[in-house]
Amino acid sequence: MSRDCGGQGLCGKCRVQTPDLPVLEADRRVLGDTLCARGWRLGCQHAVRPDTADGDEVAQAHIAGTGVTERTGSTPRLAALDIGTTTVVLALLDDTGTVVKELAWGNPQRAWGADVLSRIDHFASMPPDLIRTLIEPHLQGIDRLVITGNTVMTHLWLGTDPAPLARVPFTIPHPDPVITRYGSRQEIVCAPFAPYVGADIRTGLQEVLAADHAESFLYMDLGTNGELGWYDRGTLTLCSTACGPALEGAGISIGMAALPEALVHVYHEQDRWHGHTAGDVPAQGVCGSGLISWIDALRQADLVTPAGKLKGCPPVEGLQLTQKDIRMFQLAKGALQAGWQLLVPDPAQVEEVWIAGGFSLGLDADACIRLGLFHPAWRGKIRFCGNMALKGACRQVMAEDAMPGDGLTARVLELEKDTRFPLAFARAMSLQEAAA
Secondary structure: OOOOOOOOOOOOOOOEOOOOOOOOOHHHHHHHHHHHHOOOEEEHOOOOOOOOOOOOOOOOOOOOOOOOOEOOOOOOOEEEEEEEOEEEEEEEEEEOOOEEEEEEEOOOOHHOOOOOOHHHOOOOOOOOOHHHHHHHHHOOOEEEEEEEEEEHHHHHHHHOOOHHHOOOOOOOOOOEEEEEEOEEEEEEEOOOOOEEEEEHHHHHHHHHHOOOOOOOOEEEEEOOEEEEEEEEOOOEEEEEEOOOOOOOOOOOOOOOOOOOEEEEEEEEEEOEEEEEEOOOOOOOEOOOHHHHHHHHHHHHHHOOOOOOOEEEOOOOOOOOOOHHHHHHHHHHHHHHHHHHHHHHHHHHHHHEEEEEEOHHHHHHHHHHHHOOOOHHHHHHOOEEEOHHHHHHHHHHHHHOOOOOOOOOOOOOOOOHOOOOHHHHHHHHHOOOOOOO
């Protein structure tokens, strides 16, 4: 059950159809009288009875990882784990470094909130081994495990209170790699760069630096905590932007992970609105890439103004976006655009743009440019590369010596202290191409 608000009865994502339950004030406030009359209730506000079941089937999201689901004929001995705020992805490798199996789940910590600050607030009440319990059945016979993820997620994995990450002076309890043993298995937690520039961008950048890359490139890991890296001829500058969960489908009224039932593409043709789902099945919601596609289509149809005012939203497979959904996207888009505008001195100087993140492979570059997520000067330079953090962790688990970029020093641009950020953020909320 999804509870983006941490069980406070605010988001409505936990709704279940159980007409026998009494209608609470929270049910009416969030769901409205019509849905309540149809038997819908907020699951987080009602006690669970033994005969009560959630009608939603548990399904594995389509997460862009290494590109391998399962390969037979090899015995896995090594593993790499990417702990994201929204999703958890595990890759199992044989002794040659070949990925033989990949598994993905929704992060079970989402029951305590959709963002890292909610997880920090609920540290004391959250079971410490949620993710280990999830993956441990798949780690039998594994000799070494490398863990990457944002700084809050890696600290929660270690069982360390991440509260210092959320209060001044924003210190990191574990600033260096942490090597432990779990039974006979060696476990390595990769080091972050800064409180909100985590190990995931480190392993992702290591993967880029090991590949054929331009002399100057921009690396963007799109997720709840958008992390950006500007590499210019050996110099690396980093920042993080609080995008929030909208780009991953959370916090949206009909948002969901990229399950088969999620809309991934919406378009308007011959006075009709059409939508395609990830699994070519009837739609039940919209994922992050579908949200971008839908808002872009509404903009082109002049149903959303550059300021984000929603004039109307014709149903697509019975689903509609709300004004609040548009605003949630604007907040995410504004944070991301303001981040790269302050990070990169001149967007035209960028020779290559690497777009990483679990849903990046489903994005439409032209739609992103039209909405201002990416700069128009980057047309033809964008490389959608999937879960680079996981790929880098797979490379790390095989490394006998130093990894590419291990000795690379980085300057961190702290946007929360940058006096230019508020104005840049406000301007970046406009839904139109970024200024040339």
